Amino acid sequence: METLAYTHLAVAYEEPANSELNLAGINWKKLSSRTFIRFLSLAMALSIVSMAGNAFAALRRGNSGAQVTNLQTRLINAGYYNGPVTGYFGSLTEAAVKRFQQAKKISVDGVAGSVTLSYLPNGSGGGTGYPSRTLSRGSNGQDVVNLQNKLRASGFYNGPVTGYYGSLTEAAVKRFQQYYGLKSDGIAGSRTLGVIQTVAIAPSPARLS
DSSP states (O other), rough: OHHHHHHHHHHHHHTTTSSTTTTGGGGGGGGGGGHHHHHHHHHHHHHHHHHHHHTTTOOOOTBSHHHHHHHHHHHHTTTTOOOOOBBBOHHHHHHHHHHHHHHHOOOOOOBHHHHHHSSSSSTTTTTTTSSSSSSTOBBEEEEEEHHHHHHTTTOOOOSEEEEEEOHHOOOOOOOOHTTTTTOOOSOOOOHHHHHHHHOOOOOOOOGOO
């Protein structure tokens, strides 16, 4: 596909104006229907190749837009980015990509290419329903319900699932953070939520002490 795209660019930008491949000089009325269809098929193929090249372009420092927003959200869900979701690929995003690449033992260059993106969980919530925002004492809603359920399943919380982030939930988060070597502040930020998503252990009463 890269070869076809390169050929397309060479034809578009390097051919002289009087070239036989100069489509602007073709008398379309004199073309047979079969020839016209061939030209149309070629044009469509080159267009698809061009779009595909843009779709799979690597993301790197200095890029911005929806694709960077998606990348930052996926890095948060994977537990490697705790900065704001700005849609701009700056130093924080680059550092997060490098940490992720190092953890996955792939080329550490800070560029989110096809290989790096293939290792990242898809979707804004990684399929688990966790938010990219921070949860702390006083938070409420479905996000807190998901957090409480996960903490119960992993053996760190034995209180009721209320959807309210109170003292019991805060204490459970602190136990979880201590157990996994995270900053024990009782706040479920991006890093804590990222680790929680990857935990799949049976409940253990010892973790509730």
